[in-house]
Amino acid sequence: MNFENINFIKSANQVSQFPEDSGSEIAFVGRSNAGKSTALNAIFGRKNIAKTSKTPGRTQLINFFALDDGNRVVDLPGYGFAAVSKEKRKQWDELISDYFRTRDALKGVFLIIDSRRMITELDHLFLEFYLPLDKSLHVILTKSDKLKKLEQIEVLQSTEISLGNVATIQLFSGTKQDGITVAKQRLNEMFEY
């Protein structure tokens, strides 16, 4: 698949605004600031597919992008802004659970985790919700350039211990452009599954 051929389709803040539920879709999910936008931009070879440095608490939208062959990539709003109000968090929860509950086209998730912070409580909450859906999971441990080689190995090993039986896992650095080929391979596999 030609991953550079990616185009924005639309943003949605309710189910009725989602594109038609056909074809295949992979969603990018993660805690705010984990490096999701940077990873999307690095994998798809664009500077601004996903906007980095967002304002905390701004309207939370699901962004849909089209690839070749009716495949889509979905950028879900990041979770875990400390500053987000209870009301906003409730909206996020509802929108996201609506998306996961209803979306047949969803083939898998790329879960973005900051390699220095490891799996957080919010990631566990997401996984409690997502894993019972029995869809594919790939974990991207971002900002690996900020870790020493030994630390990278330790993070990878401890993530393998907690998630290795339900997910594939890789180290990644958008800054250093490391891990892009592996990420693309996993995307291809998930789309074809």
Ligand code: GDP
């Ligand atoms: P998002 O909120 O998950 O979309 O996170 P962003 O992609 O906006 O990244 C959050 C911060 O981490 C920004 O300051 C990025 O420049 C930084 N960042 C993201 N990925 C990397 C990486 O691979 N290496 C380093 N050193 N910094 C990164």
